[in-house]
Amino acid sequence: MMVKCGHCEKVVDPTVVATHDAAPMGLGVRYTLLHCHECQDAWLLWQADAGDGWSEPAVAYPAPKHSASWTFPRAICDCAEEAVTCLRAEAFTAAVIMCRKTLEAACAERGAWASSLASAIKALRDQGVIDNALFRWADVLRISGNEAVHEVEHSVSREEAEDILTFTMALLEYIYTYRLKFEQFVKRRNLARGKTGHDSAR
Numbered sequence: 334m335m336v337k338c339g340h341c342e343k344v345v346d347p348t349v350v351a352t353h354d355a356a357p358m359g360l361g362v363r364y365t366l367l368h369c370h371e372c373q374d375a376w377l378l379w380q381a382d383a384g385d386g387w388s389e390p391a392v393a394y395p396a397p398k399h400s401a402s403w404t405f406p407r408a409i410c411d412c413a414e415e416a417v418t419c420l421r422a423e424a425f426t427a428a429v430i431m432c433r434k435t436l437e438a439a440c441a442e443r444g445a446w447a448s449s450l451a452s453a454i455k456a457l458r459d460q461g462v463i464d465n466a467l468f469r470w471a472d473v474l475r476i477s478g479n480e481a482v483h484e485v486e487h488s489v490s491r492e493e494a495e496d497i498l499t500f501t502m503a504l505l506e507y508i509y510t511y512r513l514k515f516e517q518f519v520k521r522r523n524l525a526r527g528k529t530g531h532d533s534a535r
Contacts (some may be wrong), residue, residue: 338369339376339512341393341419344396363387404510412438413505424496426481432501433478436471439508450475467507470500 338345347367355362361382368375378396405413416431434446437450445456454475458468477497480487 336390337379337396337421338365338372338374339367339378341369341372345368345371346455350375360401364393365390390533404513406442406507408437409438409442409505409509415503416501420491420494420498423491425489425491426487428494429477429481429489429497432474432497434481435501435505436474437479439505443508450478462508462512463504467504470504474501474504 335344335346338347347369350434353364355364363380363382365378365380366375366386367378367384374506376392378390379393382388389493394418412431412435416428416435419425419428419431434451437491439452440450440453441459443457443462445453445455445462447456448496450471452472454463454468457463457471458465462472474497477493481489
């Protein structure tokens with residue numbers, strides 16, 4: 334089988350070192366350990382039992398460098414994953430454009446409707462969804478996306494595309510993951526302190 338190595342990312346015909354079928358919590362999972370003849374490293378794939386056969390293999394090790402979190406709304410996740418797919422295919426300009434689209438989708442999902450992406454990002458800040466530091470991140474991502482779309486002679490390097498994708502994912506993590514986790518933490522803390530009657534003012 335020809336697959337992309339999880340380390341060097343070259344398309345290779347690897348050696349299957351071992352396979353293992355497991356059923357954690359009753360769900361069928363197949364693990365396949367592969368050896369790359371190009372970089373001489375090994376990586377692990379996993380597949381789920383879809384009922385009518387095994388799902389498409391996904392890399393379990395090494396951990397994907399970029400991946401969308403399950404906490405992202407479906408539409409946001411789809412945009413972000415498409416940006417990841419473009420990067421892995423070395424379509425760097427397309428990856429940056431998809432990062433911009435992901436940012437637009439996040440603004441819309443959070444209710445920051447505006448006539449332009451620049452205004453939408455400002456609305457996110459004004460609504461308290463992001464702070465000034467993240468506003469600057471988002472604005473630089475917007476500008477980079479504009480350059481990828483409109484400047485025909487602008488060439489996007491792998492390093493630039495990876496950086497832009499990294500910052501896009503970090504921005505999404507803040508909006509959809511860490512804000513939620515913090516709110517849950519505060520709720521649990523307030524409930525616990527209410528039960529014990531502790532006074533926080535000291």
